[in-house]
Every structure is written in structure tokens, then in C-alpha cells.
Amino acid sequence: MVKFREFRDHYFYRQRDMDEIRRDARGLDIITTEKDLVKIRDLRIPDEIFALRIEFSVAGDFYDNLFSITGT
Numbered sequence: 001m002v003k004f005r006e007f008r009d010h011y012f013y014r015q016r017d018m019d020e021i022r023r024d025a026r027g028l029d030i031i032t033t034e035k036d037l038v039k040i041r042d043l044r045i046p047d048e049i050f051a052l053r054i055e056f057s058v059a060g061d062f063y064d065n066l067f068s069i070t071g072t
Contacts, residue, residue, distance in 0.1 A: 002028060007036075018043045 003024055007013070018040060021030060030049040032040070037051040 013040045015043050018045055022046050
């Protein structure tokens with residue numbers, strides 16, 4: 001990773017943002033989340049952009065442990 005850029009959740013991306021990211025990348029690959037890729041799909045985006053798939057899972061007994069009431 002050469003540079004990291006963070007935007008707040010629910011950020012509304014503008015073409016200016018994408019142009020700055022492209023300029024900063026200097027031809028290197030750009031990685032974003034699938035969630036944000038959907039948000040920028042109507043912008044002019046470089047061919048060198050890739051989406052990182054993020055999955056969330058919870059262990060089967062998580063909620064049992066979280067909500068269990070113990071006598072101690």
C-alpha cells in the first residue's frame with residue numbers, strides 16, 4: 001500500500017474526489033470496497049480500480065453468550 005484515503009460512512013463521492021484519487025495513484029491500482037464501488041459507478045473511474053469484498057460473520061454461539069443471564 002502506498003497511500004490510504006478514508007472517507008466517512010455514507011459519503012457522497014464527487015467526480016473531483018475520483019480525479020484526486022486517480023492523480024494520487026499515478027497509474028497504480030486503486031482498491032475500494034464493494035459498497036463504495038456502487039457509490040462511484042456513475043463517475044468516470046479508472047480501469048485500475050478493484051473492489052475488495054468484505055464479509056461479516058458471527059460465531060453461532062455469539063448471541064447465546066451475549067444475551068445469556070448467569071447466576072454469578
